[in-house]
Amino acid sequence: MGAPAPATGPPGTTATAPAAAPVLAEASLTTGGVARRLGVSPTTVRSWERRYGIGPARREEGHHRRWTPQDIAVLEAMCRLTARGVPPGEAARLALGAAAPVPSGAGAAPGDGAHEGPAEGSPDRIDTANAPAAGPVSPECRGLTRAAVRLDTAEVARLLRQVVDDMGAVAAWTEVMMPALRAAGRRWAGEGERYVEVEHLLSWHVSTALRRVADRPVPPRPGPPALLAGMPAELHTLPLEAVAAGLAERGLPYRMFGAAVPAEALLEAVRRTGPAAVMIWSQAKHTADRVLARRAAETAWGGRGSRARPVVLIAGPGWAGHQPGAGILRPRDLPGALDRIEQLLT
Template sequence: MSPTTVRSWERRYGIGPADREAGHHRRWRPEDIAVLENMCRLTARGVPPGEAARVALAERDRAVRAEPRPARPEPGTGRPSGGLVPGHGPGGSRALRVGSVRPECRGLARAAVRLDAPEVARILREAVDALGVVDAWTEVMMPALRAAGRKWAADGEQYVEVEHLLSWHVSSALRGVAVGAFTARRASPVLLTATPLDLHTLPLEATAAALAERSVPFRMLGAAVPARALLDAVRRIGPGAVMIWSQDQHTADRELVRRIGDSTWGPRGSRSGAVVVAAGPGWARHRPPAGVARPATLADAVDLLEQAVTA
């Protein structure tokens, strides 16, 4: 935690040392530190700071009434055991600006900045369980990922660790749904892939997890699939739909999309092809050929893909 945050909480909510002496360093007792830790846990879960402080202080008061109070260190004996010294470590705000979002997203951003991996994993797991993949991705994961990306871009290498930790856990949460689901539908699968030059996979993993929730079969090829390998996979799998992702205009490949749309398989007289979906912001300038769908949101993409393979 930054010293600025600690001092702000102390000034606004009384989160700080219970005993103070004028002209001396503030002395943090174990129960004072416990209140601060509890405050951190609550705010990481999206509880507003004012409410978190009320709960943390109430729990401290109950604990103090239930147990004998520890002896206070004698003046001049130095820092007490287990002390926390605000002022050590970097100052200033490290917060991610997520805007007006769900409490779960605020908690996720705070936990990611602290590199609190267990808390990040817990928030993501509970968000997916409570909201479903599409809403968890749209309302919790994506705003936090975008905020981490903006912070990284503005501050250089300092925040790359936050973005990497958050991305890894988002991927783990999504793959847990996609891999663990049982697909009972008898339908041609959806093929999920990025363009040959695109390295982004999280949107594809979100799509795979959302399809798995609906028991729609899929095949994931992932990032940077060469054109020849992708076209060969289309002919071998015979998908009902192909979603090809492009994150940036430099990775969009209009000709490849056309070739996928022209691909057919099956015996003569009953040959079939796939519905082609071009997803991602990379297609904004390089509009795909006529007949290729361009969904605006994950929900739109999943609806379109499900209809394509189950109609």
């Protein structure tokens, strides 16, 4: 939301400042607007206001309640604290500040707003059900998706650092990052690109968290590397970055070439690096190229009597229905792919 435009008048007249009430209206939001901005339901916002006094500090008779930036900052703190598991009553006291009294009777109670289901149509209903088959959505995934919907970059970054440090990159990708990204993608598709900014923000922070692991200054084991590349028309790289992070955690050498690697450049990279394994990623069927996969598997290096070829791993949903040929494997999941690459490299 941009800053209010300066008041102007006809030539030769002096512009006058707008009245106080319009300024307040332009610089503030309604309860519904605040709920949409933070990714919680209006019902939850009203419940927090009723139970804990987290509401607009300034009200005007005959007008909708308006939330100023200072009011919204308190509500953002409440969202962060409850997402981290702090009981709502304590979260309210921390958000309001030790000097600010919480209304009498405020405290955790059955039907507390922090635990109410979000209203239908609220951004808080971003679907996190498509998690790996191992079980229900984890609290970390739920917290991450909610922070992303709020566009709370500090909380998204903190949560990603925490899950990577606590779980390792592979488990963090499988149990938290990937389900959250799928949820954002489904929400975007279902809302006509309304939540594309959520997916972009989350993707950038996931990439940052994975690269923090992949770029650790730990000397890898000696030996031929694994080569990671996207197909020539493939722009998605996050799954490859998860593979790179997993290889780095195991101390295995790799070369990451990223998205949209031209066919001849990929084959030249194979000849120059002499990899034991080549993983090529395809997110959609139109980017999967069986001919290029076969050419990569047939690319040899080394002198006479010591010629070698890589094993190619085709990965990603774009390869669905493709039958691997000679020298080509199709791993089922990230841990399986890492195990197979480690076998090939060692």
